[in-house]
C-alpha cells in the first residue's frame with residue numbers, strides 16, 4: 001500500500017523531474033524568455049507541491065560516526081511509532097527488562113505538533129554496485145524524511161525539530177542500562193580484554209522516596225544538586241544509600257574508586273580520564289583512603305593481624321601490602337578540578353567519611369565539596385519512611401509510642417530497618433513494630449547506663465585531681481605538684497574521652 005508520505009515523495013520526484021527538464025529545455029527558448037521559463041516553472045512547482053521535505057541521514061559523510069540526530073529521531077519515533085504504525089521492530093534493552101519499539105523500513109508515521117500534522121518515513125538507499133566492507137550493511141544508507149506543509153516552515157524546522165531531538169535524547173538516557181564501575185589494580189590493566197574499570201549493572205533500588213531522612217532535607221538536595229558532596233556520619237546512617245538514590249534520580253553511572261589500590265598520581269590520572277560523563281565518582285571512607293589521619297588504617301591493620309590467616313593469604317598481603325599508595329591529596333584535588341572543568345555539570349564527586357573532623361581542610365573546602373550532608377541517627381520522620389519501605393504502612397496506633405523514642409537513642413536507620421523487618425512469615429505489622437519498640441527500649445537503657453558509667457568515671461578523676469592538688473599545696477616539694485602545675489588542666493573543658501585517657 002502506498003503511504004501518504006510516499007505519495008508526496010513521488011509527487012515531489014515528478015516535480016523535481018519537471019524542474020530538471022525545464023532547466024535543460026530552457027536553452028531551446030529565445031534568450032529573453034529563458035528567465036521567464038525558469039521563474040514560472042519554479043512557481044508551478046511550488047503551487048503543485050506545497051510540501052517541504054527534510055532528510056536526516058544515519059551517517060555523515062565519513063560514515064564512521066552515527067548521527068546523533070538520527071538516533072534521537074529513532075527514539076522519539078519509537079513512542080509515536082508504537083501508537084500509529086502497523087509494522088515495527090522490537091529491540092530488547094536494559095538487560096532484557098524492557099522492549100523498545102521502532103519504525104520498520106519504509107514505514108510511515110504521522111505526528112502532530114501544536115495542531116499541525118507532519119509525516120515521517122524511514123527510507124533506505126541501496127547502492128547499485130556492492131563493495132566489500134568491514135562494516136555490516138554499509139552499502140545501505142538509511143535516513144528519516146520529514147514532510148510538512150510549507151506554510152509551517154518556521155515552526156517545524158525550529159521548535160518542532162528541537163522538540164523531537166530533545167525528546168529522543170531523554171528517551172536514550174532513560175533506556176540506558178546504567179553501570180556500577182570499580183577500579184582494577186594496575187597490574188591487570190594490560191593484555192587481552194583488560195580494562196581499568198570492571199562493571200556490573202547498577203540496580204540499587206534506593207530512591208529519594210525510600211531514603212530515611214527529613215523530607216525538607218531531601219527536597220533541598222533534589223532541588224539544588226551540586227557537583228561535590230561530602231557525606232558524613234556513623235556507619236549505617238545511609239551514606240551509600242544516598243549515593244544510590246542520587247544516581248537513580250539523575251540516571252547516572254557510578255564509579256566506585258578504591259584509592260588504596262591506586263599506586264600513584266599518574267595511575268589516578270589514567271583512571272579518571274577513563275571515566276565517562278553523566279556519572280558519580282565515589283570515594284568512600286576518604287579519611288582512610290588517603291591516610292589523612294592514619295588512625296583508621298592502623299586500626300584496620302591491627303584488626304587484620306589479629307585474624308588468623310592461611311599462609312597463601314598472608315603471603316599475598318605481604319607482597320601487595322608493602323606497596324603503599326603514593327596518591328597525594330594535592331594530586332587528587334588537581335584531577336578533580338580538571339574533571340569538573342572538562343565536563344562541568346555532568347559529573348558529581350562524592351566523598352564519604354565516618355569522621356568529618358579528621359579531614360584535611362583543603363579537601364572539604366567549600367567550592368570543591370560544595371555541600372556537606374550529615375547523615376544522622378534515626379529520627380521519627382526517618383522511621384516513618386523505613387516503616388513504609390519495609391511494612392508498607394503510613395501510620396499505626398503504635399506510632400504514638402514510638403514517636404519520642406528514636407530521639408532518645410542513637411539508633412542508626414540500618415539498625416531500625418533490621419529491627420523492623422519481619423523475622424518469620426508469621427510476623428505481622430504489629431509484631432514488627434513491637435520488636436522495634438523493644439529494641440529502642442534496650443538501646444535507651446544502654447545509653448543511660450553508659451552515661452551513668454561516664455559520670456562515675458568523671459567524678460573519680462575529679463576527686464583524684466582535687467586530692468593531688470590538695471596534697472601538692474600542703475607539700476610544695478612533691479613531684480605531683482610540679483607535674484600538675486606544668487599541665488594546668490581546666491577540668492570544666494575536659495572531654496569524657498580525654499579524662500578516660502588520664503584514668504587509663
Ligand SMILES: Nc1ncnc2c1ncn2[C@@H]1O[C@H](COP(=O)(O)OP(=O)(O)OP(=O)(O)O)[C@@H](O)[C@H]1O
Nearest residue numbers: 210211212234235236237238239240241413414417
Ligand atoms: N537513611 C537510610 N534510608 C534508608 N535505608 C537506610 C538508611 N540508612 C541505612 N539504611 C539501610 O541500612 C543499610 C546500610 O546503610 P548504608 O550502607 O547506606 O550505610 P553507610 O552510612 O554507607 O554505612 P558505612 O559508613 O558503613 O559505609 C542499607 O542497605 C539500607 O538498607
Ligand SMILES: [Mg+2]
Nearest residue numbers: 239240241284
Ligand atoms: Mg557506605
